[in-house]
Amino acid sequence: MTTMSTTTATTTATTAAQADNRSEISLRSIILTATFGLGIMFAAGFAQSAVIHDAQHDTRHAIGFPCH
Amino acid sequence: MLKKLLTSALFAGFGAGLIVAVLQISIAVPVILEAELYESGQEVHYAGVVQMVAPDHNDTHGAEARAADTARAAGEAVEAEPTLEGFDWSRNIQTFLSTELTYIGYALLLIAGMALAARSGVVITARSGIIWGLAGFAAFSLSPGMGLPPELPGAMAAPLELRQMWWIGTVVATIAGLAAIAFGKNWLYWGGGICLLALPHLIGQPKAGGYGGVVPPELAGEFVGMTLAISAIGWAALGLFAGHFWAKDTKQPR
Structure with a gap:
């Protein structure tokens, strides 16, 4: 019972802490992060320049990006 | 942040x-x-198989013998035992x-x-x-x-561009579908999410x-x-x- 209430208290505190945090997360930084991610993914998985393609060859096959 | x-x-x-x-x-x-x-043609699929089967039928079945000859010729054209490169x-x-x-x-x-x-x-x-x-x-x-x-x-x-388009579309639809199911509040979202998950496969991939x-x-x-x-x-x-x-x-x- 003690354990349970401690867990509940911790969860509540965690929720409160992360909920307080939400206003800190700006939409701008989320969009920038996602844009970086997309940029890297397209360079790694989709760019067709010969140099990039050769370096990425085995990775593209093994990850399952459409290749060749 | x-x-x-x-x-x-x-x-x-x-x-x-x-x-x-x-x-x-x-x-x-x-x-x-x-x-x-x-x-690259250093190994030929079926070449070994046909060669192994062929001797038993060599005299009776002309077509199989010809197939075996072709395979044998293909086998001779390539290295006897191709080896994988090291690390x-x-x-x-x-x-x-x-x-x-x-x-x-x-x-x-x-x-x-x-x-x-x-x-x-x-x-x-x-x-x-x-x-x-x-x-x-x-x-x-x-x-x-x-x-x-x-x-x-x-x-x-299929052509690369078509496959890339289907691949990206499938990723986007799957993310949207899973998000609708995970964060949606009612059956409208959940049902829509399931439809989104199925949609790329109903459309079908380029073949x-x-x-x-x-x-x-x-x-x-x-x-x-x-x-x-x-x-x-x-x-x-x-x-x-x-x-x-x-x-x-x-x-x-x-």
């Missing part, structure tokens, strides 16, 4: 990428190298770096998704991170892989229009299973690490 998102993604992506790169180089790359022997450092370092890069890219997208959810009050922990990671596996690997299974060199396939790849189907099947398994491990690790770094950087009692 931007710095926190980027550093979390960098650490999580590097950690998961390391696991994936080690698995790829130790089990998937040897299969790619073997497939390249077929692609190619330069090639494997390139694979290592590009796998790390890919997983850092995945991590940036995953962390951006987590941040977006956290803005609406969703709590992210290392444990819930694993579910995020497996959702990423479903979206980036499993669902597109069901239509366009990871290919070995030498397989037949090669024939079956004539030079790589044995057994090898191709082995490769698909192995790469999906590596992706599942990689994404579970990525979700775990991303959730861990996210929770660690968020002020909360332990």
